[in-house]
Each structure stands twice: as C-alpha cells, then as structure tokens.
Amino acid sequence: MLKKIAAAAMAVLMICQLTACGESPDDNTKTEGISQEKTEDTSQEEAEGTQEEADSSGSITTNLEKIDMSKWMYHAEDNVYYQIGISYCEMPADASYETLAVFVPGDYLSGTDNGDGTYTCEINSEAEVNGYAAEAAPIVIPIETPGYAAQAALTDYTSLTEYMEAGFVYVHAGCRGRDAGAPAGVTDIKAAIRYLRYINDAVPGDAEKIFVFGMSGGGAQSALVGATGDSELYDPYLEQIGAVQGVSDAVYGSMDWCPITNLDSADAAYEWMMGVTRTGLSDDEQAISDAMAASFADYINQAGIKDENGNVLTLEESADGIFQAGSYYDYIVGVIETSLNNFLSDTEFPYDSSASGENEGGPGGRGGFGGRGNDGDFPGPDGNMEFGEFGVPGGKEGGKELREMDGEGGLEGPAGNGGPDGAGESPYEELDDITRTETSNGITISGTYETASDYIDALNANGTWVTYDAATNTAAITSVSDFVKAFKSVSKNLGAFDQLDAGQGENILFGYGDGNGAHFDGVLAEILKELESSYASDFAEDLQKTDAVGYTAAQRLSMYTPLYYLLESEDGYGASIPAKHWRIRTGIAQSDTSLTTEVNLALALQNYDGVESVDFATVWGQQHVKAERTGNSTANFITWVNECMK
Incomplete structure (x- = not known):
C-alpha cells in the first residue's frame, strides 16, 4: 500500500517536471510504455544566449565541450593514452568529484607530440587490441563506492594493465556519496554515461557497449545503473547538475559483487x-x-x-x-x-x-x-x-x-x-x-x-x-x-x-x-x-x-531499488531499459545482507523480457568480498565482458 501511495504521489509530481529519455543502447530493446521522444524547451537557453550542441537528429542538448583531442597524455611504458579531470556535467554539485578520466590502449590512437607533454590524437581505425577495433571496444566503468560512499575523481595516472591488454576503454567517473543523499551517486554515474555517448564519435570505445562493475554499495549502485536505464524518475536530478540531455544512460552490462540493495525489503x-x-x-x-x-x-x-x-x-x-x-x-x-x-x-x-x-x-x-x-x-x-x-x-x-x-x-x-x-x-x-x-x-x-x-x-x-x-x-x-x-x-x-x-x-x-x-x-x-x-x-x-x-x-527508495523496475508487481516495471547482460557474485557467509537480496535480483532479471543473460552464483565460505568460485575477480570480469561482446 505504501508503494502505491508513493507511486501516485510521484506521478502527480512529475507530470510537469519530467520528460522522457532518448535512445536505448540497442533499438530493438526499447521498452514499451516509455516515451522515446525527448521534448525540449529551449526558450530559456535561447534567452540566455547559451550554445546548443546537437547531433544530426538535433536531439542532444548540452553546453559541455567535447573532449579535447589535443590534450591527451601518454604513458609510454604501458602504451596508454589518457585524460583526467574531464567535466561530465555543466553544473556539478561537487566539482571535486564530478569529473571523469579516460584510459585508452595506445594502439587505438595515433598521436603527435605537442612538445609540452601532451599529444594530439586521432582514432586509428586500422588497429586492433585483443580482437577489438578502436570503435568497437567495450567501455568499462568501475563503481567502487563501499557503503554508498563517494568515489573520488582521479587526479593522476593509474596503471590498468589487464584492462588495456584486454582492449577495453576504461572510464573512471568520480561521483558523490551517501552524504549527498540518494540518488546522487547513481545520478552522477548516469551523467557520466550520457557524456560518453555525447563524445562517442571522438574517442575510442563503443558507447553502446558500456559495462559497470562494483562491490558492496558499489555493487548495489552498479545494479541500479543496470536496472534504471533511461528512468524518467532521475530526470530532475540529472537536469539539476546539467547532464547531457537527449541521450541514453542505459548500459549493456552490470557486474555486481555482494550488492547491498533492494532496501525496500x-x-x-x-x-x-x-x-x-x-x-x-x-x-x-x-x-x-x-x-x-x-x-x-x-x-x-x-x-x-x-x-x-x-x-x-x-x-x-x-x-x-x-x-x-x-x-x-x-x-x-x-x-x-x-x-x-x-x-x-x-x-x-x-x-x-x-x-x-x-x-x-x-x-x-x-x-x-x-x-x-x-x-x-x-x-x-x-x-x-x-x-x-x-x-x-x-x-x-x-x-x-x-x-x-x-x-x-x-x-x-x-x-x-x-x-x-x-x-x-x-x-x-x-x-x-x-x-x-x-x-x-x-x-x-x-x-x-x-x-x-x-x-x-x-x-x-x-x-x-x-x-x-x-x-x-x-x-x-x-x-x-x-x-x-x-x-x-x-x-x-x-x-x-x-x-x-x-x-x-x-x-x-x-x-x-x-x-x-x-x-x-x-x-x-x-x-x-x-x-x-x-x-x-x-x-x-x-x-x-x-x-x-x-x-x-x-x-527515492523506489529509485534506489532495482526490483522496482524489474518485477511486474511493481509500479516501475517497464519504465526503464535494463542492461542486457548481468553477472552477480556473492559470498554466501556474509552477514551484511540476507541471501535473498541477490537471489531475488537474479530471479527478477532471469524473468525480465529483454535481459539476455544472467550469470549468478553464491560462493561457499566467502563473505563480503569480491567473491569468485575460482580465479581472480578482475580476470573473471574481463572474461565475462568478452563473452557478452560475442
């Protein structure tokens, strides 16, 4: 009953506030019941003389600049091009967090030394790393927010050898934490994803093949990003920080270790x-x-x-x-x-x-x-x-x-x-x-x-x-x-x-x-x-x-509950575009949450039309960790991404 009352209030609240999100990662997975057309009111922008940046269909609206291709840094030993401190929203609530960093295998770019430590680059369409062409490489985004804490923005180079050798584009997006209140963390990651789609023509990586991954509170927010793609409920929060409008924030895959989620039950x-x-x-x-x-x-x-x-x-x-x-x-x-x-x-x-x-x-x-x-x-x-x-x-x-x-x-x-x-x-x-x-x-x-x-x-x-x-x-x-x-x-x-x-x-x-x-x-x-x-x-x-x-x-609890979007009995069912591919691992001995948390998430996904694969396992004897039956969590994650890309 409480959910029905909350849902009714939410519907009234958002009749005037919310507009539908744009395109899905894959047109044939668009969910019925979600408006796919973006209604734009540009009168205020025109009055203030703001700049509108649009794609060929005229649907993308933002004042953000695209990534500067003359500002790449290069780590020669690792053969990695990277940029740090890229703003992904126009009006950040906390600029110390809300920036992203991009790491690209060196073969994907052809760079010219500018003589000042930076390089001017263009995409090398002929190159391949681990079988991926530059434009077709998967993009992976970590969400390491234990306890729903903030994820600090990177301020320096960090070695990501396994991901680079796998041919992945690695994007680290800083995001606000629990002190800012829900839904700040997921809102920020969604804004970063929207920015990646906005710049997709300029940098390596396929922005329709984005994978998020995290553990604990990060696993929860990874599951949320995976379940809430293009949910209209997030629109006022995304508008509040000046996220790119007219692009999708849905992702292709979600990897969740010990997700502390479904907090409604x-x-x-x-x-x-x-x-x-x-x-x-x-x-x-x-x-x-x-x-x-x-x-x-x-x-x-x-x-x-x-x-x-x-x-x-x-x-x-x-x-x-x-x-x-x-x-x-x-x-x-x-x-x-x-x-x-x-x-x-x-x-x-x-x-x-x-x-x-x-x-x-x-x-x-x-x-x-x-x-x-x-x-x-x-x-x-x-x-x-x-x-x-x-x-x-x-x-x-x-x-x-x-x-x-x-x-x-x-x-x-x-x-x-x-x-x-x-x-x-x-x-x-x-x-x-x-x-x-x-x-x-x-x-x-x-x-x-x-x-x-x-x-x-x-x-x-x-x-x-x-x-x-x-x-x-x-x-x-x-x-x-x-x-x-x-x-x-x-x-x-x-x-x-x-x-x-x-x-x-x-x-x-x-x-x-x-x-x-x-x-x-x-x-x-x-x-x-x-x-x-x-x-x-x-x-x-x-x-x-x-x-x-x-x-x-x-x-806000509904917005932060994956099952709100995944179960037919919930009011949010069909109001988002969930990720197609999921991998969930949990230590069965953990006392941080009931085992039913991960089980219910996996079952809801397995029965959701449009979700193509759910790889779920509990790991005996392990607790609140990046639990794996065998092997290393990073290597297993990379293997799973490769399987999803086939």
Whole structure:
C-alpha cells in the first residue's frame, strides 16, 4: 500500500517536471510504455544566449565541450593514452568529484607530440587490441563506492594493465556519496554515461557497449545503473547538475559483487533469514524482529517472484520458525545446497582453508565469522554499534559527518588501495579484519581437511545440519535456520538498514545532504506504529519529508531499488531499459545482507523480457568480498565482458 501511495504521489509530481529519455543502447530493446521522444524547451537557453550542441537528429542538448583531442597524455611504458579531470556535467554539485578520466590502449590512437607533454590524437581505425577495433571496444566503468560512499575523481595516472591488454576503454567517473543523499551517486554515474555517448564519435570505445562493475554499495549502485536505464524518475536530478540531455544512460552490462540493495525489503529479509540468531533482545525488540520476519512473507507473496521455469514462489506458515516453508523457502534451500556442492566440486582435497583466498577466487574461506558487517559500521561484542576507521556515527542527533572511505587515505587505483582488481589493501579487506562474536551454534573453518568428509564433519561440529553422500560427492542441509546459525549469524542491529536510531549508513543515504540520517522503511514504520513503539513518531516524521526536488524518502527508495523496475508487481516495471547482460557474485557467509537480496535480483532479471543473460552464483565460505568460485575477480570480469561482446 505504501508503494502505491508513493507511486501516485510521484506521478502527480512529475507530470510537469519530467520528460522522457532518448535512445536505448540497442533499438530493438526499447521498452514499451516509455516515451522515446525527448521534448525540449529551449526558450530559456535561447534567452540566455547559451550554445546548443546537437547531433544530426538535433536531439542532444548540452553546453559541455567535447573532449579535447589535443590534450591527451601518454604513458609510454604501458602504451596508454589518457585524460583526467574531464567535466561530465555543466553544473556539478561537487566539482571535486564530478569529473571523469579516460584510459585508452595506445594502439587505438595515433598521436603527435605537442612538445609540452601532451599529444594530439586521432582514432586509428586500422588497429586492433585483443580482437577489438578502436570503435568497437567495450567501455568499462568501475563503481567502487563501499557503503554508498563517494568515489573520488582521479587526479593522476593509474596503471590498468589487464584492462588495456584486454582492449577495453576504461572510464573512471568520480561521483558523490551517501552524504549527498540518494540518488546522487547513481545520478552522477548516469551523467557520466550520457557524456560518453555525447563524445562517442571522438574517442575510442563503443558507447553502446558500456559495462559497470562494483562491490558492496558499489555493487548495489552498479545494479541500479543496470536496472534504471533511461528512468524518467532521475530526470530532475540529472537536469539539476546539467547532464547531457537527449541521450541514453542505459548500459549493456552490470557486474555486481555482494550488492547491498533492494532496501525496500532488506530489513524484513534480514530478520526472516537471520533474525533467529539474535540474542539478548527485549520483549519489545523481539516483537519487532518477529513482525519484520512475517512482513517478508507478505512481501514475497505479493511480489510474484518466479523461478527459472516461470513458477511463482511463495512462503507459507510453518510449525518451526516464521514462514519457513513454501516454494520460495525450498528455492533458498536449493541455492544454499548448490553453493556447497559447487564448493565440493571445485575443491581438491586435501584442502587448506587458510590458503583458500577469501577475497580473490579459490573456494572455501572463513566459515561464517571474522567477516565484517556494514561498510563502515561495526557491531561490538555487546551487540551495540562501534565505529571503526572507515565510519563514525551519523544518526539523527548531532549531525556527525560520515567519512568518505574512498576519499581519504590515498587511493592507488580506482578500486581501492589495492588497485583495480580489489586485491591487496582494499577497503573491503581491511574491514574484513574486524572480528565477530560467535553465536552458540556458530562454527569456524580453519586448518587443513584431508577429505570432503572431514570438511563436512567440521561443518557439523556443533550439531548435524549437513548430510553428505561420498559416492556422489554431494551434500544437503537440514534447514535455512540451521545454516544461518552455523554459518551466517547477524552482524547488524535491529533495523539492519533502517536502524531504529537512524545511525546506519543507509540512513545517511536517505538523508537530505546534511550528514544526518533519516528513516526510509515504510514497512518498519507501520510495524512500529502498530506496536506503539516510541520510535514510530521519528519514522513517521522522516517519511513525510521531501528533498530539494520534492521527492519523499519512499520515492527515492523506489529509485534506489532495482526490483522496482524489474518485477511486474511493481509500479516501475517497464519504465526503464535494463542492461542486457548481468553477472552477480556473492559470498554466501556474509552477514551484511540476507541471501535473498541477490537471489531475488537474479530471479527478477532471469524473468525480465529483454535481459539476455544472467550469470549468478553464491560462493561457499566467502563473505563480503569480491567473491569468485575460482580465479581472480578482475580476470573473471574481463572474461565475462568478452563473452557478452560475442
């Protein structure tokens, strides 16, 4: 009901404000119900004497200059041409973030030395790198925004050898973070994409073959960019910063590691799947947790989520636990068992768990504990929130600033301190050093296991929840709750994403640009009202607020929820152009979000007409990292892009 009310208000709000976006990355994927013609009002521009830059059809409008082909820098050792500090919007909200950098394999350009360290270049149409001609190369854009933090604009050259050798054009776009409030981060990336299409005739790379990729909050925003292509809801925000008008911001592919997303149902999902591991709750708190778990069943039963065969999945009441039965429950059991059986298939025994490589490829890893919680917010042994190096409190009281994780400490590469592949000292790995309090049933995987049976015995150390058939090398689990108790204990306070005191990172995300947190979960708000909680008034007050363009938290939440655009039951269905290709990876042992987050996203995409491929896997034993069953995340991403380009 809350979504219907919000949608109705949004429709009224935008009758006069919004215009439809332009062309799609591929004409045959245009979605019905979206106006493809851009209505332009140029009277103000004409009155002010502004310059209009248009393509041959006259639809592109901007005052931005195209990239200056006489300003290329050249890194001889890497054979890379690059430019840094290119403005991608006319009226940046924060010019220190809203610029982009372009890195091009040297063979794609023919350069003439200007004698001052710069080169005048033109596209070399005869060259090929890894089978790609200059004009046909894929463009990849990292979105490394852990905890929805800002992505710092590059100010110097960074080595991107693997991408350059692959023949990719690499574009790093700085973007605002959660302090600016949703939808600032995605808006900025969309503006950068629009600029790339505007300059596509001048630089190497195919702007119709753009891939975005990220992890955690970056994975979430990568999924959002992938799901919200040409959504009219973003128009007032794009106009506010002076983004190029009349071009598409849809992308061709989206790579998402551990995406913290679908925040409209994430609190309820967290309690449904993992609430059973909470301890020490008061009676009032337990009532909230139980009500949230039950509300997730309501969500699933109206969402119309389908399996790969088109069967609608539902939850049913159960004798044990809260709605731990039904076809949706059985599907989640199957996902867990598939993850474990993939591990058994991938792993060669004897198996050294300490050498498995939690963060970059390799099966296994730590078993349920020792991983970190939210990007920046860490629960201590007593269950209360502690704030480590990458985060400080930012609740409703005091207006404390949240530190931008990628803006301080000196990045060496676009993906963090470890460079573009996320290896080494990335923010994710540093946060993974934070330890957890183990539940009474929790298990820890460590040491060397001689056989698969030995490993299964370790999983069952505190009670049997896994059965194993050595003849077929396959395993099964007893229940979701038994899996969670052993392997996926809670690490976040009640109200995992919309915390009761508005102190969570996502609360800052749905704040209003002042560093203060705001509530956004309408379902939790209704529960608190029904339970006559003292927090109910705070939620009700925040849900009535509007931002600078007149949007409520509920409206912005829809914009920041991929499933709003992907499920037929949602009002946003058919109102965007989703990416054709998706790759989703998650560490199944992470406690940062419920496993249902990634499962629901993958299923919605698999059933969406126009999406051509969805490569989804959960990685056993790995946590909140760039999880891969085998190999290196960068190499696997490059391989996937190449497959999508065929």
